[in-house]
Amino acid sequence: MSKPWILGLTGGIGSGKSAAAKHFIDLGVHTVDADHAARWVVEPGRPALARIAEHFGEEVLQADGQLDRAALRTRVFQNAEERRWLEALLHPLIGQEIHDYLARAESPYAILVSPLLIESGQRRLTQRILVVDTPEELQVQRTMLRDQTSAEQVNAILQVQANREERLRHADDVLVNDRDLAWLQAEVERLHQFYLTLRGGQP
Incomplete structure (x- = not known):
């Protein structure tokens, strides 16, 4: 095939x-949604979340360990340099996630x-x-x-x-x-x- x-x-x-x-x-x-991939890469237990918490501090995490998107958005929207750092971390991971998911298509x-x-x-x-x-x-x-x-x-x-x-x-x-x-x-x-x-x- x-x-x-x-x-x-x-x-x-x-x-x-x-x-x-x-x-x-x-x-x-077989369909993959880039928005869903962007959410998967920052789930607890995934390396990206640990890197984000290390860089921005614990205040971007919710009490249950999930990413606090609103807090992170506030930080990066006010600072173009931080936004670029975050994009440099996430874009390749999101690309890889999408690539892996598409590779399973039948x-x-x-x-x-x-x-x-x-x-x-x-x-x-x-x-x-x-x-x-x-x-x-x-x-x-x-x-x-x-x-x-x-x-x-x-x-x-x-x-x-x-x-x-x-x-x-x-x-x-x-x-x-x-x-x-x-x-x-x-x-x-x-x-x-x-x-x-x-x-x-x-x-």
Whole structure:
């Protein structure tokens, strides 16, 4: 059996990439989420957590030994040097975690879901990129509804993520998600059938 090729799935906040990813999983596609990998590498007992506690001190740990994300975020957001230190520690570990998980795939192709696929350089792990794209005002509405948050907060997150043009410039395929869930799922099924015909992510 040939080695599965890797599809990168990305999209801005509120674009519906998680709903698209879930439907690919329902269709039997092996999927890894970069956000989950980022959480796994800092779990208690993993070397990264010990390094973080050693560097930042015990105050970035909760009483149960878990990472206190809010405390760590406060520390690194205020200090670009600390943020770079943390990224230098975590990015290779997250990359390795993703690589190991994708290597276990048994479906004809596997998917790496990452909101920061373009910005983080994770796109280098993929052979093809699918962008779930949504008009910005719809992204803001959906995210406000989902996270019970303000337009200002959503816009702040949008500023950090790659801009829409940048994402679309790297896309091999674009799924415009401006209708309902049934339509999104039908589009995922159409793409899935197409992806099954590809070798190494190319027609």
